[in-house]
Each structure stands twice: as structure tokens, then as C-alpha cells.
Amino acid sequence: MKKFYLLYTLLFLTTISFSQQLAPTGGGEFVFEKTECISTTERLHVKSVLQENTQKLKNEGKLTINKNAIVYFDWPLQKTADLEFNSYYAISNYVDQDASGSLRDYDCGMRTYDGHNGIDIYTWPFDWYMYENDLVEVIAAAPGTIIGKNDGEYDQRCSWANGLIANYVIIQHSDGSRAFYWHMKNGSITTKNIGESVVTGEYLGVLASSGYSTGPHLHFEVRDNNGNVIEPFQGTCNNLNNQSWWLSQQPYRKPTLNAILTHNDAPAMGCPAVNESPNFSTCFAPGDTVYTALYFRDQLFGEMTNLRLRRPDNSLFYSWTFNSNNTYDSSYWYWYWFLPSNGPFGLWTFEADYNGETFIHEFTYLNGDASPNMWTGPAIGNWHQNASYWSLGHIPTDCDYVIIPSGYEVTVQSGNTANCYALEVRTNADFNVMPGAEFHAIVGSD
Numbered sequence: 485m486k487k488f489y490l491l492y493t494l495l496f497l498t499t500i501s502f503s504q505q506l507a508p509t510g511g512g513e514f515v516f517e518k519t520e521c522i523s524t525t526e527r528l529h530v531k532s533v534l535q536e537n538t539q540k541l542k543n544e545g546k547l548t549i550n551k552n553a554i555v556y557f558d559w560p561l562q563k564t565a566d567l568e569f570n571s572y573y574a575i576s577n578y579v580d581q582d583a584s585g586s587l588r589d590y591d592c593g594m595r596t597y598d599g600h601n602g603i604d605i606y607t608w609p610f611d612w613y614m615y616e617n618d619l620v621e622v623i624a625a626a627p628g629t630i631i632g633k634n635d636g637e638y639d640q641r642c643s644w645a646n647g648l649i650a651n652y653v654i655i656q657h658s659d660g661s662r663a664f665y666w667h668m669k670n671g672s673i674t675t676k677n678i679g680e681s682v683v684t685g686e687y688l689g690v691l692a693s694s695g696y697s698t699g700p701h702l703h704f705e706v707r708d709n710n711g712n713v714i715e716p717f718q719g720t721c722n723n724l725n726n727q728s729w730w731l732s733q734q735p736y737r738k739p740t741l742n743a744i745l746t747h748n749d750a751p752a753m754g755c756p757a758v759n760e761s762p763n764f765s766t767c768f769a770p771g772d773t774v775y776t777a778l779y780f781r782d783q784l785f786g787e788m789t790n791l792r793l794r795r796p797d798n799s800l801f802y803s804w805t806f807n808s809n810n811t812y813d814s815s816y817w818y819w820y821w822f823l824p825s826n827g828p829f830g831l832w833t834f835e836a837d838y839n840g841e842t843f844i845h846e847f848t849y850l851n852g853d854a855s856p857n858m859w860t861g862p863a864i865g866n867w868h869q870n871a872s873y874w875s876l877g878h879i880p881t882d883c884d885y886v887i888i889p890s891g892y893e894v895t896v897q898s899g900n901t902a903n904c905y906a907l908e909v910r911t912n913a914d915f916n917v918m919p920g921a922e923f924h925a926i927v928g929s930d
């Protein structure tokens with residue numbers, strides 16, 4: 485019997501070691517700073533502007549109020565089609581329910597700061613990348629009339645400073661309640677005028693960091709028709725209003741894998757944009773370091789993620805698990821790899837099972853040698869025929885080599901030469917392809 489038990493134990497250990505925990509190389513919690521969103525000075529300014537605007541609109545008969553109307557909100561943000569992340573935001577602060585100086589949010593937690601009157605939704609991950617590329621838009625959560633807006637303010641605030649005003653839009657709803665959309669991008673505010681109406685989901689501006697702000701986020705503040713603060717989320721500790729104002733209220737924690745990515749160096753968060761280095765890459769060659777990374781919103785204590793790297797033929801290269809040892813508003817974790825120098829080459833996959841879903845990210849691993857089987861990667865750019873040459877257009881920022889279709893020879897037009905193969909062009913190690921560089925292919929035949 486003893487022998488049997490020993491054998492059983494060994495088999496069991498072998499089975500579990502097949503997919504074992506592997507501590508991340510790096511990453512951790514991403515903390516969005518908790519600082520005041522609208523200063524007293526700014527509130528006084530906005531108050532006087534609103535008094536003037538609403539009086540004018542009332543005189544023109546453009547601002548009627550039906551106190552019996554009921555207002556419900558849709559989510560006030562959307563990502564554009566260009567953003568390939570699974571999701572794009574996390575929540576740092578709700579309305580502070582405690583007037584005494586302590587912190588309490590609607591769910592009896594402490595995700596707020598003292599005296600906060602709104603909800604802070606920040607973009608995650610790579611908030612400055614999303615800001616620079618206009619990838620997240622602020623949209624009207626409910627229909628109403630524009631009663632205030634401001635544009636033209638600096639929008640890359642990373643630290644809190646006095647005397648600032650945000651790029652903003654204020655909407656009055658049919659019941660007289662108001663929504664304040666704060667911190668948007670310079671030059672992005674809707675061209676609609678004060679007094680014009682908007683429908684639910686209508687574009688208001690691009691999410692940014694103007695006014696009293698330490699990073700790109702939306703401060704979404706709701707006031708009833710008497711000016712009292714509303715917390716749209718209903719929960720045990722909401723002392724302000726009895727009902728949810730959301731059409732469909734999200735849970736307090738919504739565990740989400742916002743993004744599954746690969747990078748050619750460790751991803752760096754920072755502020756302002758210049759200190760953030762996403763290092764996105766989906767193209768790797770032998771000798772490159774492949775960083776596989778996960779970006780979570782509301783990752784919970786004890787949650788397990790199953791991870792896998794698969795070769796181009798779908799066979800398993802490595803599988804591992806990762807357990808969260810805390811609960812985070814936002815967190816990220818990465819592991820790095822050196823793939824075998826002899827391949828296999830082609831389209832690899834990085835997979836994650838999280839919260840009942842499987843997420844897949846593909847990346848290309850290419851050999852430096854020419855081979856008829858190399859045309860396995862994703863298409864990079866589009867070829868355009870010119871008078872005497874073909875042009876690939878702009879090289880994507882995350883690839884330092886391009887693949888040339890069979891039958892074309894390639895010359896690099898400026899500064900340096902590339903190693904030319906019948907099917908593939910790889911630049912020399914000391915040749916830097918800058919984002920926006922062009923490759924020109926002279927049409928020829930082998």
C-alpha cells in the first residue's frame with residue numbers, strides 16, 4: 485500500500501507541476517491619485533456662468549423643467565473603433581457619503597476622497613496613449629440641453645495646481661437635474677452651442693486631464709434640480725438618494741481583463757505622455773525579449789488567471805497560473821521570454837483564462853533567414869504603386885522589419901541599406917526604422 489501511495493503522490497505532483505504558478509517579472513498596482521477635481525474658485529466661476537446662461541435660455545423659452553420626469557444614465561464614455569483593448573477604464577473615486585471628514589462611498593467602502601462630489605473614471609491602461617490618439621470619448625449619459633461648456637485649456641495636467649479651469653460640458657436634463665463632464669481635451673469640446681440639445685450617447689469631447697487633475701480621467705458629477713449632489717450608484721451607504729440613476733448599474737467591483745498585450749520592453753507608466761512608454765510590439769525575432777502582459781480592472785484577492793503561450797501549430801509552449809494576492813482598482817503583471825532561436829516561426833498566441841473567459845493575443849515570431857514559408861505574419865501596411873516604385877507607406881511603430889511579397893526587390897531610399905532577401909527584408913542591426921519611415925520597393929523580377 486505504501487508503494488501505491490507514493491506512486492499516486494508522484495503522479496499528482498507531475499500533473500500539477502505542468503501548469504504551475506509563475507511569479508510575474510514585474511508590474512503591480514496602478515494607483516490613480518486622489519485629489520480634488522474642481523476647486524472652490526472654479527466652482528464659483530462656473531456658478532456665475534451657469535446663472536447667466538440659464539437666465540438667458542429661460543428668457544428665450546429654451547429651458548423648460550418637468551419635475552416629474554425621471555432621468556436614467558447610460559455609461560458616459562466610449563472607446564473608438566481604433567482602440568483594440570478589451571476594455572479601457574477603471575474607477576478610482578465615487579461620491580463621498582461622509583460629511584464628517586471620514587471616507588465612505590455608496591457601497592460602504594473607501595473609494596473616494598474627502599468631499600468628493602462625483603465619480604472619477606480613468607482610462608486604463610496607457611492613459612496617455614489613449615489621450616494622444618483620441619481613443620476614448622466622453623458622451624452624454626442622458627439627453628438634455630447644453631447649459632455650459634468651456635474649451636481651450638491645457639489638458640496634460642499631471643500635478644495639481646491652483647487657478648485652473650477644465651475643458652467641460654454641463655447638461656441640464658428634463659427634470660432640471662444637471663450632469664457635469666469635466667477634464668476633457670483641449671479643442672475637443674462639442675461644437676454645439678449653449679442651448680442646443682444632445683441625445684444619449686452624443687459626443688461631448690475627448691477624455692483628458694485639464695483643470696484640477698493629475699491624469700486623464702472623467703469627473704462625472706450629478707446634481708438634482710435643487711443643486712444637491714446625487715450618487716448615481718445605489719447601495720447600502722448611499723445617503724443622498726434612494727434609487728440608482730443608471731439604466732443598468734455596474735457592480736461595485738467589475739473584474740475585467742482590460743488588455744492582453746505583448747511588448748518589446750517592460751511597459752512604463754508615467755506622466756505626462758513623454759514618461760509613458762507602452763513599448764507595444766507584436767513582431768519579434770530571435771534574440772528579442774518578448775514581454776507578455778495583462779492589465780486588469782478590479783482584480784480581486786485570490787483570483788486565478790491561467791496563462792499559456794502557444795506555438796504557431798497551436799501546441800503548448802508553456803502554461804502557468806497567477807494568483808492575485810490583493811484587490812486592486814487597476815493592476816498589471818508581466819512575464820518575459822526568450823523564444824527558441826530555431827523557432828518555430830510564425831504566428832504565436834498568448835492566452836489568458838480569466839473570470840470564465842479566454843482572451844487571446846497574437847504576435848509574430850520571425851526568422852532572419854529567407855524562406856518561402858515566411859509569409860505567415862499579419863499584413864503590414866498596404867502597398868501603393870507609384871510611377872517607378874511601390875511604396876509600403878508608413879512603417880508601424882511596433883515593427884522594425886517588413887515583409888516584402890515575392891517578386892519584388894527592395895531598396896531603402898534614405899541613409900542606410902537593408903539586407904535584401906527574395907521574400908523578406910530585415911534591416912541591419914544598426915539601422916533604426918523611425919515611426920513614419922517609408923520603404924520603397926523597386927518592381928523587379930527574380
Ligand SMILES: [Zn+2]
Pocket residue numbers: 520521577600602603604702703704
Ligand atoms: Zn472627481
